[in-house]
Amino acid sequence: xxxxxxxxxxxxxxxxxxxxxxxxxxxxxxxxxxxxxxxxxxxxxxxxxxxxxxxxxxxxxxxxxxxxxxxxxxxxxxxxxxxxxxxxxxxxxxxxxxxxxxxxxxxxxxxxxxxxxxxxxxxxxxxxxxxxxxxxxxxxxxxxxxxxxxxxxxxxxxxxxxxxxxxxxxxxxxxxxxxxxxxxxxxxxxxxxxxxxxxxxxxxxxxxxxxxxxxxxxxxxxxxxxxxxxxxxxxxxxxxxxxxxxxxxxxxxxxxxxxxxxxxxxxxxxxxx
Amino acid sequence: xxxxxxxxxxxxxxxxxxxxxxxxxxxxxxxxxxxxxxxxxxxxxxxxxxxxxxxxxxxxxxxxxxxxxxxxxxxxxxxxxxxxxxxxxxxxxxxxxxxxxxxxxxxxxxxxxxxxxxxxxxxxxxxxxxxxxxxxxxxxxxxxxxxxxxxxxxxxxxxx
Numbered sequence: 242x243x244x245x246x247x248x249x250x251x252x253x254x255x256x257x258x259x260x261x262x263x264x265x266x267x268x269x270x271x272x273x274x275x276x277x278x279x280x281x282x283x284x285x286x287x288x289x290x291x292x293x294x295x296x297x298x299x300x301x302x303x304x305x306x307x308x309x310x311x312x313x314x315x316x317x318x319x320x321x322x323x324x325x326x327x328x329x330x331x332x333x334x335x336x337x338x339x340x341x342x343x344x345x346x347x348x349x350x351x352x353x354x355x356x357x358x359x360x361x362x363x364x365x366x367x368x369x370x371x372x373x374x375x376x377x378x379x380x381x382x383x384x385x386x387x388x389x390x391x392x393x394x395x396x397x398x399x400x401x402x403x404x405x406x407x408x409x410x411x412x413x414x415x416x417x418x419x420x421x422x423x424x425x426x427x428x429x430x431x432x433x434x435x436x437x438x439x440x441x442x443x444x445x446x447x448x449x450x451x452x453x454x455x456x457x458x459x460x461x462x463x464x465x466x467x468x469x470x471x472x473x474x475x476x477x478x479x480x481x482x483x484x485x486x487x488x489x490x491x492x493x494x495x496x497x498x499x500x501x502x503x504x505x506x507x508x509x510x511x512x513x514x
Numbered sequence: 515x516x517x518x519x520x521x522x523x524x525x526x527x528x529x530x531x532x533x534x535x536x537x538x539x540x541x542x543x544x545x546x547x548x549x550x551x552x553x554x555x556x557x558x559x560x561x562x563x564x565x566x567x568x569x570x571x572x573x574x575x576x577x578x579x580x581x582x583x584x585x586x587x588x589x590x591x592x593x594x595x596x597x598x599x600x601x602x603x604x605x606x607x608x609x610x611x612x613x614x615x616x617x618x619x620x621x622x623x624x625x626x627x628x629x630x631x632x633x634x635x636x637x638x639x640x641x642x643x644x645x646x647x648x649x650x651x652x653x654x655x656x657x658x659x660x661x662x663x664x665x666x667x668x669x670x671x672x673x674x
Contacts, residue, residue, distance in 0.1 A: 243521065257521070401524045408531050415535045424664045426649050441651070441662060441669060469653060471660055475667030476631065482671040484658045490671040492556035514555040514567060 244289045245352040248335065249328055253352065258286040263326065264398060272399055280305050280319040281326065285346075288336065293348030295339045320344060428471075431456060435467040438506070442473070458502040468510045472502065483509040544605050545650035546659040549575035552672035562628045564588065572659075572672055574600070579610050579648075587623040594618070596639065598646070608648040608661075615640055635666050 243257040251268035261282035265273045277285065283305040287296060296304075302316055320336060329335040335347050397405075429440045429448040438455050442448030455472055473480045479502065482492045491509050546552070551573050558566040568585040582595045595616045602609035617640070626633040638644055644665075651660040653671070660671040 397521075397524060401528065404525075404528045408528050411532055411535045415538055424647055424649070426651075426662055426664075428651065437654075439651070469655070469671075471651065471669055471671065473662065473667070473669040478631075478667070480667075480669040482660060482669045484653060484655050484660070484671050484673065488655055488657050488673055490554040490658055490673045492554060492670055494556065494558040494668075514557050 246289070246292075246335075246346075246350045247352055248350075249332075252328075254327070256285055256289065258282060258289075262398075274398060274400075275326070277326070278322070280315070281323045283307075284316075284319055284323055288344065288346035289351070292346040292351045295343050295345040297343040301343065433459070433462075434464060436462070436506075437469045439469070439471045440473075441471055447474075455502055455506075459506060460503075462503050462507060466507065466510055470506050470509060472506075479505065481505045481509045485510055545652055545661075546574055547656075547674070549573065550674050552659055552674045554670065554672040556670070558632075560624055560629050560632070562625060564624065566624055570670070570672065574608065579608065585623060590623050592618050592623050594640070601645075606650050608650065610646050610648065612639065612642055612644040612646070615642065638665060 242259075243255055245253065245255050248254050248265065253266045255264045255266075256262070256277075257264075261277045261279070263275050263277055263285075265275075267273070284301060287301060287304045298313070298316055302311065302313075305319065306315065320338075321330070324330045324333065324336050327335050335350050337345050337347055339345055424443075427442050427445040427448040429442070429445070429452040431438050431452060433456075436459075438452070438459065440448045440452035440455055442451055451472060451474055467486050469484045471480075471482045479495045480492070481494075481502075482490070483506070484490050491512075491514055493505050493509050495505065551571055553569065553571045556568045556570060558568070560566055564587060566585060566587050568583050570584075571582045573580045577600045579598045579600060580595065581598075582593065584591065584593045586592075595614075596612055597614040598610035598612045600608055601611045622633060622636070624632070639646065646666070647664040649662045649664065651662060653660050655673075658671055658673040660669075662669050
């Protein structure tokens, strides 16, 4: 859950209490990310939970330093530090002091998450300076103050933008690796009772034509001939490669298109080279 | 810049895309086994009816391809070793660039005037920097690899 609120001079801040990340976008679109200290982050988180609601010093100390005991001066120092970060050190219009009661976050500075943040940033926003005395009492805040919690931010940080660019490069490299411009071949296959013949061609028509020729010529082959055979015709030269039943391989090549393919297949599968 | 997804989604999305890319690198099923020496025997009938017999060995791995051929013709023997770098690869293609050639003798065993086409094709392969594209053909046998070399029009099946 993150909070979006307006700063002076039209800047807009997004605070993520989980990561303590404060992202400030200037009216010019520049984004400044900074990680708050633990105390500043806890204090801002507490006040933003209920903007406009005054939190007592004890309440703040208990929440902000829940793991240790601190002096009262630590709170003053943390408020001072946070105001500097929010550019609120002079007017105290954002992180307001409620005399003798505590502190509250100006609920008018909180931006509804549904609103378009860039559009808001174009405005010159000067949050009204409410009079602390006119702030609604804690008991009635639920009725008057809109919730300061925003919906999940859809803004992308610089780090994420860089990560997306790097990821895009990784994806492009991956696609290139697996789809480089390589020539292809087509294979037409037929299984004749354990004798599997594959015709290899540069396109499907060529492979099919070679397959038709092979099937016609291999009709007289003995039925007990088994194995896998690949046939290719390249510039009037027949190539026959085979994997025999004993898993050995052989390759025959003929510099003539007049050769008997059936004889070549039989030699490839049976003859010791 | 504004994306239409919630802030919390960005990092898991980036992580997921990168993880898929890394996975595809690590797990890329191939039709050959890396660093396995494949071998085969070949016979080529030349136009002068001589038989050129060869024993061939091939190893692919660590971005390198090494092929050795021992050929014999009419009692004469010659061997050649070609080393190449793999410059492109996916599960069906291997593109190599020849980086080193070692020949036991420069002269071909066959009569080049009678088989000029074979001679010219070999001249292309036997020079550093030559690019060759191997198209791996799926087989039903895990111990064998079959491929087609486009630049040579050569079909081969090898086993280990």
